[in-house]
Amino acid sequence: MYPLITNDRTMSPAQVLEAHKGQPMIEKRFEQIKTVHEIAPVLLKNEGRIEALFTLYFLGLLVPAIMERELRLAMKRENIAELPIYPEHRDCARPTTEQILRLFSLTERHQLVQDGKTLQVFDARFTELQRQVLALLGVPEDAFRLPR
Secondary structure, three states, X not given: OOOOOOOOOOOOHHHHHHHHOOHHHHHHHHHHHHOOOOOOOOOOOOHHHHHHHHHHHHHHHHHHHXXXXXXXXXXXXXXXXXXXXXXXXXXXXXXXXXXHHHHOOOOOOEEEEEOOEEEEEEOOOOOHHHHHHHHHHOOOHHHHOOOO
């Protein structure tokens, strides 16, 4: 047994326990900030900069959480139990941001430029799995192309 303490006096003991059960997910998000996104500690003294940094940290936690949620909800909606998103195309039932980013890590788009003018654009080429993940996330392939 261990005590749980809160400053929210409106919560019942059961609600405090239920809220505490979400802590591992919060801890996982902060672990991702330090590892996957490689964010390091920063020393700031200006209040405006501190607020700006916290806003960026918040977005850095929010965007991956939304990506994971959207992909998992789409998989459920489409009755897809697993995606072969792990290395060696192993199946994954609950894809994380790290796996999604790894899936697209080698995707490239190039421009051939001469004298400041674009001569040719080599658009990103997607695998079938990448196309499937983009479709599940509701991201059109055109998002990776320059407007013509």
